[in-house]
Amino acid sequence: MGLLDELFNNLGDITESLQGISVNLKNNAKKIKKTGKIRLEIVKEEKKLKDTYEELGRLYYDKFYNNKEVDLDGLALKIEPILARIMALENSLKLAMQESDISDDNLDVNSKHFEENYNKENKRESYIYIDEEDLK
Numbered sequence: 001m002g003l004l005d006e007l008f009n010n011l012g013d014i015t016e017s018l019q020g021i022s023v024n025l026k027n028n029a030k031k032i033k034k035t036g037k038i039r040l041e042i043v044k045e046e047k048k049l050k051d052t053y054e055e056l057g058r059l060y061y062d063k064f065y066n067n068k069e070v071d072l073d074g075l076a077l078k079i080e081p082i083l084a085r086i087m088a089l090e091n092s093l094k095l096a097m098q099e100s101d102i103s104d105d106n107l108d109v110n111s112k113h114f115e116e117n118y119n120k121e122n123k124r125e126s127y128i129y130i131d132e133e134d135l136k
Contacts (some may be wrong), residue, residue: 003033025092029098031096034100035097035100038089038092038094038096042086042089042090042091045082048082049082049083052075052078052079053079055075056072056075056079057078059071059072060072
């Protein structure tokens with residue numbers, strides 16, 4: 001009987017360990033999913049920013065080399081909200097990683113896009129991006 005009891009105790013311990021592991025895996029998967037979703041949004045915004053810069057370049061070319069009347073200011077004004085959204089998403093990612101104790105040495109979350117592209121001399125207005133989830 002002692003051998004059988006010991007076997008059942010060991011199986012019980014293994015079952016408890018597996019349950020703990022599955023809970024940890026589930027929690028880690030949720031954290032990774034959350035940060036992955038934020039990273040995807042950052043990539044989408046960076047693509048939108050790239051497309052806006054390309055369109056601005058095409059319009060600039062048309063204006064000065066083809067003597068066409070184009071509205072550069074209207075397109076340029078679209079850049080700042082995109083930069084603000086990227087900065088907000090990078091801050092959200094940094095916060096999510098701190099909350100979930102995830103480290104990523106390759107991640108540079110210092111709002112590089114905003115700092116590189118924001119011209120303080122031509123500051124028209126400030127944008128603050130608030131995610132709808134933050135309002136809940």
